[in-house]
Amino acid sequence: MKLRKFIKTIPLKLYFLLTIVILYAFFSNDFGLVDIQKTAIILAAAIDKAESGFSLTTQIAVPKGSDRTTGGTSSVEIDAEGETVSDCLSLIYAKTGWVPKLVFCNLILIGEEAAKEDVMHSLNFFLRNEYMPDSCLMAVCEGKAGDMLSSQSAIDDASSLAINKLFSDAAVKSGKVMPNTLREFAISYFGVSESGYLPFVRASSQESNQSAQQTAGSGSGGAKSGSQEEEKIYSAEETAIFRGGKMVGLLPREQTFAFSLLKGNVFAGTFNVKEGDEAVTLTVLKNDGGVSLECKPVPKAKFSLDLLVRLCCRGSSGAIDGVTVDTVPEESLQSAQTIVTGYVNDLWNTCREKGCDLFQLKRSLYRSSLKKYAEWKDNFLSSTQVQIKAVVKTKK
């Protein structure tokens, strides 16, 4: 009786078993085995212009000792030149014997010269690669991207990790940087506006403590030792603007800040205004920003900013009672309004001059009216009027 009952339930058990086999086969991911000795885990990629094609520098994570004094991420930079990015990666594979793995690649750095040509020629590899995360951050850098990626960071083990820190959420909220991802850049490139932006990274030298000690030890008038490596710190307060995939201009830090404000990104970011001759720093507590397009009777770009600020500090000391006051005097509010309006105006003029539709206004026009888009698309930016409305308020 029991045997018969057991036999009767065999099909169900088999069904269940096969479902488990399927689950195992589909989702095992080769049991997650990655042979670290044969795999190059690429943390970042740098693209430069080469004589024929591209030069690709990859920063590859390498295993590091596990004792407490040597913890962190160690990396090595390998470069190759080829006609396409894929070609370069194949060469890196041939040079090292490591299979390049892009799953963890979180930064693509483009050299200044390479950015002056259509960057999508090189980026299309990353966009097509199904293992490459398209949420990967991108930036243009001063000089050669390969050199920057190979430089020694003063604040982190790997330069890419240090540069990634520039694009943290906290940095974005400060309004000092406008990061962008591969996906967002590609959408704006392939869209009707054909315009986009990327943060522009600069590196400046920073003498490490160790180097400084060595220099001090060599005597008061002694020169630096030739073998010591120069450490770098990075900044990305400027923004490169693109049209048709080519870098056409650079937004200075003030315009980058205005761009952040218009995107509504800023929270607890600061900027300086004048109160008489005195410099005053204000903190942005609330940032409502936006850009819209009005189509009647002619295209008009409407920039609106609504900021709630409080006093952060003054450039000079005052009575102790003043330290507790965080409301902003009317004069400073007026000054803030003028300054912010000026920043936005400069930003618009730069974009118009360079032909970069940074605010995707052409796309807005396309989405709202195909007829008007067909009518205005050819000289859209030059014929668009502008209206800027900035309101700066303080906490009562």
Add this chain to the structure above:
Amino acid sequence: MKKISSRQIYFFLACVAPVGKILFLPALLAKDAKNDLLFPILAQILVQTLAVFLVLLLSKRGMSFYELLENTFGRIAAKILIAIYGLFLLFAALLPLLEQKLFVQSVFYDTLPSLIAFAPFFIFSAYVCAKPLSSFGRTWDLLAPLAIVGFVGIMLLSAGSADYSALAPAGAAGGSGFLRSTADATSWFFDAALLLTFMGKYEYKKGMAWKGALSYLAGGAAILFFYATFYGIFAEIAPNQLFAFTQTSKYFSGITVLGRIDYVFIFALALVMAFYTVLPLQGGIDCAMEAFGTHKYLRTILSVLINAGFVALVVTLDYQFNDVVQVIAKTLFWIFPIFFLLVPALSFLLGRKRHETA
């Protein structure tokens, strides 16, 4: 014989059938229809709903699919037709199978795995195909909640990242874009043809035709919402996003902190899809059984042979997915409406007449 309940049919139409349409098709449609990709999908859903309504109405006669064909076209013609119908279902199974294989290899593996990774699917498929179609009912009871959890989870993580204004302006792709993409989508919409093979394996309940059609529409609404979100997230680069339901949820802000938690929902949908992919194969075998008799081991033999044949096809067509899409979806798409719409429509019109004159 064990019967499928009406509830299980509704579950299939509302929850299981939509899963097959949200993997490769969104990217394909975004290529031709661009921001208008909702229109071809809507057209397909409406036509398919009509076909589902028709099939369910036909099942009111209490006949199996073979009996229906016999009643409409005569015994000899019915034998030939059901054999052709079986071949059609096998033909229709190829695209979803290759789609599923590519999906598993590309999404669940960091580097391209060997072909063998997909082989267990055919063991599973051979076993499922060796069982009669009526055994699917209980499976749908289990798959429906899994599909709902998977779909809702993915949509919750995805909707916030979408800019739905990317769907404007309507009509940008023009009439030719609409027609081209509607034709392309046809190869993914043949659920009424599958339902036809289930005839006689469930009992018609009062109002089942319109309830079934409504269930299909509900599933269709979910598909439309997904497509809108998909295009809202990827806009101009949507044609590049091959495995749609695995792509949309990864931009959820919590993912950077928690990791790819969306994979739980992707796994759920992938499992539902595995069963959905087997269905045309099983339907094809069921048709052959009706055409060539009910020998004790015939179903098992057919199941092994057909699945072995598909293993060979999948190996042969390993790098030819785009060519298969070109042939099936872009060239031979017209075959599908013959089977999911014309056959039930003719059966509905002619069969009734013959029944009445008899």
